[in-house]
Amino acid sequence: MKYLVDFNIPVPSIRNDIEIFTFTGQSGDQQLYLNCPHGYTDALTLPANLGPLIELLNGLNSITVIMARINETTLLRIQPEGLALFLKDLDDLGYLQTPTFYRIKEDIQRFQSSRIRPAICAGGAYPHSMRELSEYLDGIMRISPEQEIPARGIIAPHIDLRVGSTAYAPAYNAISRSEADLFVIFATSHYANYDLFIPTAKDFETPLGIVETDRELLNAVRASYPFELTSNDIAHKPEHSIELELIFLQHCFARRKFTILPILVTSFQPFIQQGILPNEHPQVKEFAASIRNVVKLSGRNAVYISSGDLAHIGRKFGDQFDAEPILPTLQNEDTVLLNSLAACDHNEFYRNIAEVNDKWKICGLSPNYMMLETLRPERGEFLYYEQWNEQEQKSAVSYGSLAFY
Numbered sequence: 001m002k003y004l005v006d007f008n009i010p011v012p013s014i015r016n017d018i019e020i021f022t023f024t025g026q027s028g029d030q031q032l033y034l035n036c037p038h039g040y041t042d043a044l045t046l047p048a049n050l051g052p053l054i055e056l057l058n059g060l061n062s063i064t065v066i067m068a069r070i071n072e073t074t075l076l077r078i079q080p081e082g083l084a085l086f087l088k089d090l091d092d093l094g095y096l097q098t099p100t101f102y103r104i105k106e107d108i109q110r111f112q113s114s115r116i117r118p119a120i121c122a123g124g125a126y127p128h129s130m131r132e133l134s135e136y137l138d139g140i141m142r143i144s145p146e147q148e149i150p151a152r153g154i155i156a157p158h159i160d161l162r163v164g165s166t167a168y169a170p171a172y173n174a175i176s177r178s179e180a181d182l183f184v185i186f187a188t189s190h191y192a193n194y195d196l197f198i199p200t201a202k203d204f205e206t207p208l209g210i211v212e213t214d215r216e217l218l219n220a221v222r223a224s225y226p227f228e229l230t231s232n233d234i235a236h237k238p239e240h241s242i243e244l245e246l247i248f249l250q251h252c253f254a255r256r257k258f259t260i261l262p263i264l265v266t267s268f269q270p271f272i273q274q275g276i277l278p279n280e281h282p283q284v285k286e287f288a289a290s291i292r293n294v295v296k297l298s299g300r301n302a303v304y305i306s307s308g309d310l311a312h313i314g315r316k317f318g319d320q321f322d323a324e325p326i327l328p329t330l331q332n333e334d335t336v337l338l339n340s341l342a343a344c345d346h347n348e349f350y351r352n353i354a355e356v357n358d359k360w361k362i363c364g365l366s367p368n369y370m371m372l373e374t375l376r377p378e379r380g381e382f383l384y385y386e387q388w389n390e391q392e393q394k395s396a397v398s399y400g401s402l403a404f405y
Helices: 048-055 063-073 080-093 099-113 130-141 161-173 215-224 243-252 269-274 282-298 324-342 346-354 365-375
Strands: 019-024 030-035 044-047 153-156 182-188 197-199 203-206 209-213 259-265 302-307 312-314 380-390 395-404
Touching: 019 048, 030 048, 044 048, 048 063, 063 080, 080 099, 130 161, 130 243, 153 161, 153 365, 161 243, 161 380, 161 395, 182 243, 182 282, 182 365, 203 243, 209 243, 215 259, 215 282, 243 302, 259 365, 269 346, 282 365, 302 365, 312 324, 324 346, 324 380, 324 395, 346 365
Parallel strands: 153 302, 182 259, 182 302, 209 259
Antiparallel strands: 019 030, 030 044, 153 395, 197 259, 203 209, 312 395, 380 395
């Protein structure tokens, strides 16, 4: 990357397939949204005043030229070293037309051609070896007792087990005696937003073995759903929200064969902006109905799982305030949400979030909603709540677990 050393060498162009548009952020400021329609790179949000800079990334201009034009025509004051770091970040993310992007693209194409989604959290969020992971999960599950009557559905977190393991035990002990042979998993899509629902036909690999995806049921859902259901499953490659549930399912049901229906659910922010309930949108209503009907016709014994945390606040998540002073207020706000979930009122859960434009950044909004819309339980039970106060980052994440019958 000679252009980062010699500021007179033209900078590579931004990829011509990148979609760029502006939108109004939660705080009312204008922002740029950069999106790769093929899912090769994660979506990127930038301040709108960087728009003129992005336009100059046409493969013809050097850092020196870009800096001069920006300083002449905008209020931005850019130093060459800062601009070089910004361009390096864009290149590392795969936004520039460079060898870096082609390496990323090849890696993704290998993933797309594989029938197995490999573990990405092993050795990080949880131990890498089968023996160590089994012992680790044993210790977690002993935190709470097994429930006599197994739940039909649960909400579980996907927080890093190193900081939030205690929240998993109540959820999975609520289903550990279940006779289920199918687990329908709705999970947050953190890194991709190219379709409302993103399933995968891939099996999932963890240190505990392979979890099979029920391709027959997935194909039946595709056939019955009256809208196109994407076959682009690249969103699953970097996503941890399903994997962290699977190790508990493998641990709890190690002696039984089961399959999964893994579905990532993307942001419900468009519904908030439109001022509608999600189930007033035909895709949401029909997708829940398709899964419900396909599972019923199959005769399978299914448990429904939502993988979703609650709030994400503080500096790490783009807020202009420290998280710690807000934590008591956040707990009160979270309690309202948890009560609406325990009452099986997913529309009230959604309304409470939409009324404040999701200012707490509830990443479990869409999977929690879809799980309840699909399962339609008769009653719910609150199990656990916790906050992770990441003091060094002046940020916090809240999460909890519930069971449904």
